[in-house]
């Protein structure tokens with residue numbers, strides 16, 4: 237559980253703004269806005285410390301004089317936390333840049349709470365959508381970085397050098413020419429060698445025998461280290477121990493690496509044969525959390541979240557969701573996981589965020605990108621300046637060298653030249669590092685908007701974190717599932733729209749008591765598969 241820090245707010249600031257002179261004159265201007273804001277402060281039981289007024293100013297948040305003053309006011313009082321009351325945040329929020337600035341400058345940096353008369357910023361689906369897009373953008377960026385790192389690592393792997401953590405029994409040693417190379421790490425290497433060769437020679441015949449042998453050796457050497465059966469198997473099947481490298485995840489199949497290892501390739505092969513000939517116990521592993529909808533799908537009787545479990549039957553394992561509410565008539569009644577999740581997937585494949593929101597999303601991303609690309613441009617320009625300064629110095633040094641015949645002086649100049657050349661080289665390297673992939677951005681943007689724009693893809697990523705993020709964003713009001721009828725009373729959030737019609741034979745409109753057919757509360761997605 238996250239511990240929420242509670243902040244005491246005692247005073248409020250009121251910020252009013254009207255965008256046209258007409259509004260100022262017409263009276264939907266400052267005074268009435270101000271009045272409404274003051275009322276709000278009273279409602280919240282807050283003393284108003286100051287009112288900031290920006291009449292008839294347009295443009296970004298920080299070109300507004302009163303907003304600047306407001307920020308200064310806050311900065312002068314770092315120990316007091318204020319609530320800022322806006323009349324109409326929507327007017328601000330339309331501007332992406334302003335949205336970001338508001339959030340970072342006011343909320344994040346200055347821990348202000350925003351109160352708005354007509355717009356719930358944080359809790360609106362739009363607000364959440366924006367958060368989500370930002371998260372998606374950040375994630376994409378991380379992935380892109382990871383991709384670069386991966387490419388470098390992959391290149392080194394392909395050259396025969398292990399680039400991950402060395403396994404026990406091996407360690408990295410720095411070689412002046414080849415960089416970090418794996419070498420045996422004693423005493424583990426010798427222990428493992430003996431165990432592996434013992435297994436090869438039928439002195440140790442089971443994984444447990446190997447495990448016990450190694451543990452025994454550990455204690456002889458005073459090594460306090462656990463070892464599982466699986467760990468013993470890993471030791472027997474690690475090709476790094478015979479100097480070979482492979483990494484199937486990156487399509488690198490086994491080949492002779494640049495390091496030696498401590499067992500022979502023949503031994504390794506013999507051991508693999510022996511391992512493979514044994515009947516393998518079937519491993520049942522559930523890699524991803526099994527019930528992504530848990531907590532979001534409600535029992536249709538009691539509207540409590542259902543729990544979930546794996547059941548056995550018919551020689552297989554079947555997932556179920558069930559009501560666990562003691563006082564519910566459907567207590568312990570189960571609904572198959574495949575049914576609920578299948579219906580949910582079908583729902584998702586028929587919706588997408590509204591176009592205006594996607595446009596909004598790409599605006600945010602372009603904005604973020606531009607901001608960063610600009611700041612990188614600055615860094616680059618700074619480096620360029622330093623380089624040209626050094627260039628200039630060097631050419632004057634060259635002149636001096638050519639004008640003197642004093643060897644001592646020439647030596648001094650030449651040393652200075654060499655040093656400058658080194659500096660320039662370093663700066664160039666630095667410059668190369670910050671090159672922002674200009675052309676990569678459009679692709680990146682495409683990926684994010686496509687991803688964000690296709691909820692079903694987010695869902696099918698099978699990434700639990702992404703799935704939950706999606707649920708948080710679109711289905712915070714939860715989903716009700718009624719057996720036989722399917723997903724019930726889904727009120728699609730306003731930010732989603734339906735992209736295609738559900739095939740008629742599956743669609744079954746359900747009349748809810750007290751709800752007119754065809755109204756919004758009547759689900760578009762009630763269908764049964766009977």
Ligand SMILES: [Zn+2]
Nearest residue numbers: 535538559564
């Ligand atoms: Zn129930």
